[in-house]
Amino acid sequence: MTTVWVAVVVASLGCYALKLAGVSLPASVLERDDVQRVATLLPVAMLAALVAVELFDSAGSLGIDLRLLAGVAAGVVALILRQSFLVVIVVAAATTALLRALT
Amino acid sequence: MGQESRAAIRRDAAAMAAYAGAFGASFGAVSVASGLTVWQTMVLSLVMFSGASQFALVGVIGSGGAGLAAVPTALLLGVRNAFYGVPLTRILGRRALSGPRRLVTAQLVIDETTAMAVGHDEEPAQRYAFWATGVLLFLLWNAGTLAGALGGSAIGEPATLGLDAMIPAAFLALLWPRLRTVEGRAVAAGGALVATALIPLVPAGIPVLAAAPIAVVAGLLHRREAAT
Numbered sequence: 001m002t003t004v005w006v007a008v009v010v011a012s013l014g015c016y017a018l019k020l021a022g023v024s025l026p027a028s029v030l031e032r033d034d035v036q037r038v039a040t041l042l043p044v045a046m047l048a049a050l051v052a053v054e055l056f057d058s059a060g061s062l063g064i065d066l067r068l069l070a071g072v073a074a075g076v077v078a079l080i081l082r083q084s085f086l087v088v089i090v091v092a093a094a095t096t097a098l099l100r101a102l103t
Numbered sequence: 104m105g106q107e108s109r110a111a112i113r114r115d116a117a118a119m120a121a122y123a124g125a126f127g128a129s130f131g132a133v134s135v136a137s138g139l140t141v142w143q144t145m146v147l148s149l150v151m152f153s154g155a156s157q158f159a160l161v162g163v164i165g166s167g168g169a170g171l172a173a174v175p176t177a178l179l180l181g182v183r184n185a186f187y188g189v190p191l192t193r194i195l196g197r198r199a200l201s202g203p204r205r206l207v208t209a210q211l212v213i214d215e216t217t218a219m220a221v222g223h224d225e226e227p228a229q230r231y232a233f234w235a236t237g238v239l240l241f242l243l244w245n246a247g248t249l250a251g252a253l254g255g256s257a258i259g260e261p262a263t264l265g266l267d268a269m270i271p272a273a274f275l276a277l278l279w280p281r282l283r284t285v286e287g288r289a290v291a292a293g294g295a296l297v298a299t300a301l302i303p304l305v306p307a308g309i310p311v312l313a314a315a316p317i318a319v320v321a322g323l324l325h326r327r328e329a330a331t
Binding site for chain 2: 003009014015016018020022034041053061088096097098
């Protein structure tokens with residue numbers, strides 16, 4: 001098995017195990033206020049970090065593709081205009097594709 | 104619960120599932136573009152079945168990270184599903200969570216089903232919303248993934264089509280509702296700054312993990328403020 005297969009299988013089973021744990025644990029543990037608060041904030045911090053990495057990671061060093069940044073900025077405009085998820089990601093991809101075709 | 108409210112819930116569930124189908128298609132295309140095979144992509148959608156974790160895994164692999172470095176990131180993003188189990192355990196009741204039924208129920212515990220369930224007031228409607236959304240979404244997410252993965256295989260250069268802009272845009276869209284509060288914005292900014300600062304210093308995958316302590320500190324600090 002390749003490394004990618006190992007990562008796919010381990011991460012998939014792990015994610016399923018987490019779901020199973022959530023519906024198996026006693027409520028007394030997960031209902032603690034501090035545990036709930038951290039759980040709510042965890043995806044916020046990590047998704048924001050992932051966006052930053054997608055935008056600023058250029059093969060392990062800091063770098064930026066302005067056409068990619070412009071596409072994501074166009075997606076943010078769509079978000080502010082309350083467009084659906086699908087519209088947001090299509091606008092982002094289309095803007096980046098258009099800029100790459102032109103430049 | 105009347106027939107009318109069941110029909111209304113099914114309509115909402117179908118709309119949610121349709122968007123998930125389109126999202127699944129973009130995942131399929133992005134996954135194949137990141138270097139995964141169609142089979143690997145399908146295992147992710149069938150077994151992992153959690154959009155953020157799936158995008159994270161293929162994102163790290165696609166950006167050149169070692170495959171195994173992507174695993175903790177996907178798992179940490181999947182931790183919130185464990186916490187969704189708490190309100191859902193109360194809503195779904197013992198019968199849905201006894202014996203082998205718990206194995207099926209668990210797989211459907213994700214952002215969308217949780218949001219749909221807690222969006223209703225009475226337990227029968229909450230349960231119906233969970234199951235209707237969960238089943239429809241699972242089917243369309245996987246159908247979409249397959250279509251996107253096969254269609255994506257035909258695409259020569261993903262960057263030309265701007266597909267690489269889809270991942271950050273998708274995560275921003277998922278993150279958006281959380282940025283309404285000052286705390287949400289602060290935690291997001293902190294996570295993004297820490298990750299950016301670490302990009303040139305540590306292996307791929309680690310910068311995203313390094314953002315997790317920000318959430319822990321913010322969560323615990325808030326409690327102390329509330330207590331004093």
